[in-house]
Amino acid sequence: MNRLSFMSSLLRLIAALPLSWVHRLGAFSGWLLWRIPSNRSRQIAERNLALCFPERSDTERNRLLRQSLMEAGKGFLELGPLWFWHSARVLGLIRESAASEAALAAAVDRKQGVMLITPHLGSWEMAGLYYSSRYPLTILYRPSRLAEFDVLSRQGRGRMGGQAVATGTQGLRALLKALQQGKVLGILPDQDIGSDDGEVVTGRVFAPFFGIAASTMTLVSRLAQKTGAEVFLTWAERLPHGQGYALHLRALPEVTEAATLEESVVALNQGIEAAVRTLPGQYLWAYRRFRTRPPGESRIY
Numbered sequence: 001m002n003r004l005s006f007m008s009s010l011l012r013l014i015a016a017l018p019l020s021w022v023h024r025l026g027a028f029s030g031w032l033l034w035r036i037p038s039n040r041s042r043q044i045a046e047r048n049l050a051l052c053f054p055e056r057s058d059t060e061r062n063r064l065l066r067q068s069l070m071e072a073g074k075g076f077l078e079l080g081p082l083w084f085w086h087s088a089r090v091l092g093l094i095r096e097s098a099a100s101e102a103a104l105a106a107a108v109d110r111k112q113g114v115m116l117i118t119p120h121l122g123s124w125e126m127a128g129l130y131y132s133s134r135y136p137l138t139i140l141y142r143p144s145r146l147a148e149f150d151v152l153s154r155q156g157r158g159r160m161g162g163q164a165v166a167t168g169t170q171g172l173r174a175l176l177k178a179l180q181q182g183k184v185l186g187i188l189p190d191q192d193i194g195s196d197d198g199e200v201v202t203g204r205v206f207a208p209f210f211g212i213a214a215s216t217m218t219l220v221s222r223l224a225q226k227t228g229a230e231v232f233l234t235w236a237e238r239l240p241h242g243q244g245y246a247l248h249l250r251a252l253p254e255v256t257e258a259a260t261l262e263e264s265v266v267a268l269n270q271g272i273e274a275a276v277r278t279l280p281g282q283y284l285w286a287y288r289r290f291r292t293r294p295p296g297e298s299r300i301y
Contacts, residue, residue: 007152014080019093020242022081023074030073034066044301045069045285051300052210053280067281074238075123075284082125083156087133090160094130095239098249104232108135111182113229115220117189117252119272120284125157126236126245128186132162138178139164139186140171140219162186172219179227190272192291193217205265206294210273215292221264224256231255233271237279250275 014022033041045068049061056064082090098104107114116131118124131137139157143166144150157164163178165171175185193204193215203218224231231252236245252271258264276283290300 007149011080011152012084014077015084017080018242019078019081019244022077023238023242026074026077027070028073029077030068030070031066033069033073041072041286042069044288047301048285048287048289051212051290052285064281065285068283068285071238071282072284072286075125078123079125079156082123082129083152083159087160090126090129091133093126093244094236094247095244096246098234098247100249100251101247103251104135104249107230107232108182108184113179113182113227114184115179115224115229115231116184116186117220117231117233117268117272118186118235119188119190119233119275120287121235121272121276121279122238122282123236123245124188127234127247128157128162129160130236130247131184131186131234132158133160136178136181136183137162137186138174138183140167140175141165141188142167142191175219175223179223179229185223185229187220189217189220189268190214190289191217192287192289204292205262207262207265207269209269209289212290213294213297214269214290216265216269218261218265220268221255221258221261225258225261225264228256231268233275235275235279238282248275248278 033039036042042065045065049065053061104114118127128139139162141153141157141164144153154164165174178185203222204215205218206213207216220231223229232249233252234247234249236247239246250271252267254267255264255271258267288301293299
């Protein structure tokens with residue numbers, strides 16, 4: 001059995017369970033990461049929380065560390081149900097839709113292009129599936145280092161009509177074409193943009209995120225300011241005990257209307273930070289968000 005078959009079989013096996021059990025298993029795997037101090041995920045998350053929440057006590061940050069690692073475990077295992085359940089069953093997991101979705105629908109109807117940004121908060125996979133089932137969504141993603149997982153992720157993310165395009169020159173062309181056609185772009189905006197092909201394609205600016213200079217893609221801001229496309233921020237909050245998800249949606253007009261590119265990128269990070277502060281335990285703190293440093297600054301991790 002090759003790795004693609006193994007991963008597919010594993011996720012299909014997990015998909016045989018109800019979501020409540022999937023989340024219990026995921027929470028347990030994250031709890032183990034919290035209990036084992038030497039693992040890399042815990043070390044990164046612990047460092048990020050110390051940087052971003054210096055005002056909190058050690059006890060409070062440790063509680064948040066535990067919760068975030070447990071939520072990260074849920075996030076991985078829930079790929080089974082989200083990618084392999086029937087579409088209607090997946091969409092039925094949405095218990096609360098965003099009250100402001102009418103504004104998004106109106107923006108899509110204007111055929112001027114819309115950008116829907118989904119940070120690593122809650123279940124971004126669920127958010128992508130929901131919106132791709134309702135709108136013509138083109139999703140930008142960074143390919144996985146595991147080619148087999150990359151195949152699964154493209155299939156999973158595109159199963160409800162969304163078109164997944166990889167970062168790179170061809171992906172950028174696909175985004176521009178979709179925007180010119182009045183479609184919706186789905187972008188993960190809080191990825192660290194380092195000195196690689198991603199920087200060449202998207203560009204980067206160091207902008208504050210929780211008061212720390214973070215290498216931030218300029219793609220969203222450049223497209224918004226060039227085309228006037230409206231920008232919305234969304235996330236799918238995991239409800240307790242595997243009950244499903246609650247969708248949240250916010251318009252970010254300041255990203256499009258900013259006077260300069262730098263101010264637009266700052267506004268983008270401010271919008272993401274405000275969302276994370278509403279649900280800090282479901283943010284992916286185990287991600288090396290501050291890996292790339294401005295010239296002259298020492299490494300954080």
